[in-house]
Amino acid sequence: xxxxxxxxxxxxxxxxxxxxxxxxxxxxxxxxxxxxxxxxxxxxxxxxxxxxxxxxxxxxxxxxxxxxxxxxxxxxxxxxxxxxxxxxxxxxxxxxxxxxxxxxxxxxxxxx
Amino acid sequence: xxxxxxxxxxxxxxxxxxxxxxxxxxxxxxxxxxxxxxxxxxxxxxxxxxxxxxxxxxxxxxxxxxxxxxxxxxxxxxxxxxxxxxxxxxxxxxxxxxxxxxxxxxxxxxxxx
Numbered sequence: 696x697x698x699x700x701x702x703x704x705x706x707x708x709x710x711x712x713x714x715x716x717x718x719x720x721x722x723x724x725x726x727x728x729x730x731x732x733x734x735x736x737x738x739x740x741x742x743x744x745x746x747x748x749x750x751x752x753x754x755x756x757x758x759x760x761x762x763x764x765x766x767x768x769x770x771x772x773x774x775x776x777x778x779x780x781x782x783x784x785x786x787x788x789x790x791x792x793x794x795x796x797x798x799x800x801x802x803x804x805x806x807x
Numbered sequence: 808x809x810x811x812x813x814x815x816x817x818x819x820x821x822x823x824x825x826x827x828x829x830x831x832x833x834x835x836x837x838x839x840x841x842x843x844x845x846x847x848x849x850x851x852x853x854x855x856x857x858x859x860x861x862x863x864x865x866x867x868x869x870x871x872x873x874x875x876x877x878x879x880x881x882x883x884x885x886x887x888x889x890x891x892x893x894x895x896x897x898x899x900x901x902x903x904x905x906x907x908x909x910x911x912x913x914x915x916x917x918x919x920x
Binding site: 726727729731736737738739740741744746784786788793794795797798799800 | 840855857906907911913916
């Protein structure tokens with residue numbers, strides 16, 4: 696059974712810092728991996744999707760990497776801003792399934 | 808841009824009432840999903856649909872049913888609402904041609920009293 700873990704559960708950094716959020720999964724036979732952002736009381740916003748054949752994806756200040764063999768993905772945020780404060784969730788899509796399996800999220804606070 | 812809308816942002820219902828939550832997407836996606844999100848439990852899949860009139864149970868279908876009569880609309884039905892169904896409900900859609908990237912609606916905060 697696939698399990699997705701995100702560590703740390705919470706992170707507080709000063710503005711301008713580069714940071715890395717971690718996501719690990721137990722079964723490497725994945726179809727895709729998706730990173731989301733969630734603001735308090737709101738829905739999820741898709742940030743990046745990495746196909747199983749890809750190693751990384753970039754969008755603006757965000758870069759997500761995928762290492763299937765080690766069961767890990769990282770989300771790198773460059774030059775963090777207070778507006779980046781949110782909960783970041785990773786989710787894994789398995790082969791032959793439409794379902795996503797979510798991690799519990801990392802709550803990020805960027806201090807001005 | 809994909810747009811997923813949900814009929815209500817906040818809803819308050821009484822125990823035993825029948826509750827309808829509606830979700831509409833405008834990108835002709837074949838797959839639609841209903842999740843609930845609770846503190847400490849994360850997101851859990853209730854039901855999903857991969858085509859009109861097709862549905863499959865997710866991880867926690869008990870106490871819920873769904874309806875998909877049109878491709879763009881996916882409804883979640885609580886036949887007899889109970890207090891343990893107080894939660895944030897999130898709808899999502901995806902298409903297989905885009906690697907099933909899921910797009911979420913804004914969520915409905917349901918309180919059952």
